Amino acid sequence: MEAIAFVLLIAVIVFVSQSLRIVPQQNAWVVERLGKYHATLTPGLNLLVPFIDRLAYKHSLKEIPLDVPSQVCITRDNTQLTVDGVLYFQVTDPMRASYGSSNYVAAITQLAQTTLRSVIGKMELDKTFEEREAINSAVVSALDEAALNWGVKVLRYEIKDLTPPAEILRAMQQQITAEREKRGLIAASEGRKQEQINIATGERESFIARSEGEKQAEINKAQGEAAAIAAVAEASAEAIRKIAAAIRxxxxxxxxxxxxxxxxxxxxxxxxxxxxxxIVPGNMSxxxxxxxxxxxxxxxxxxxxxxxxxxx
Missing domain, CATH: 1.20.5 (Single alpha-helices involved in coiled-coils or other helix-helix interfaces)
Incomplete structure (x- = not known):
């Protein structure tokens, strides 16, 4: 009897262990019953039927970063460009993620690479450095549409590096150097031009100020001389009036x-x-x-x- 009781206890323990499942937060587990999809377990305590139900897939619902391997793309002007990036996605439908694709991670990676080659091929080399946001948006749009059948939501794609060949890098560096030298020469010439304008303006204003000063000095001198002549004339007239009065x-x-x-x-x-x-006067009289x-x-x-x- 004791052996039977012990066997039953072991059976109960196994039954309970097979029946109870605790799903962690931000996870989803797919359950199959007799080889067919049955349910998706949510976080918390869940019950299964032992030997009939089984956990087929476990998915994390967190945002997952996926490193897309670097690849060589050909631009519109036939220039090779090595591009690599990182993709961020999230599982939104655990059932589709389990049965929509045998390996949705590999599918997303391959689709991201082919889409990136297509987008880069429509642009010239210079535009690829300027239009990173447009490239990222185009890749996300194409991936998001295709990934719906895989139960995956593509959130964003970021280009980590764009590396042209060494010859192109040297040519770009020479172009940048020439452009900076050109800007320096233009700035220097503009500075000299402004300097000449400032000198001419200063000389003109100085000449105007001197002429205005000389004009005012002449006016003041003339006014002073006129006032002096008027004062002398007034004094002479007053003296003559006094002499005439004395004579009378x-x-x-x-x-x-x-x-x-x-x-x-x-x-x-x-x-x-x-x-x-x-000296003797002619008329002595x-x-x-x-x-x-x-x-x-x-x-x-x-x-x-x-x-x-x-x-x-």
């Missing part, structure tokens, strides 16, 4: 005659002192008359002089 006073005319006579006598005396030759007039004015000056004005 009593005794003013005699004072003028006396002053004129004195100046005449001084002038003749000065000529006699400064020259070795004696005029000199005698001036002297006589002056002497007469001096003699009668006190008698005829007007009395001083009374203080006001």
């Amino acid at each position: 006073e009593p005794g003013g005319e005699q004072a003028v005659q006396l002053k004129v006579a004195e100046r005449a006598v001084e002038a003749y005396a000065q000529l006699a002192r400064t020259n070795n030759t004696m 005029e000199v005698a008359g001036l002297i006589g007039t002056a002497m007469g004015l001096l003699k009668q000056g006190p008698a005829t002089a007007p009395p001083p004005a009374a203080p006001r």
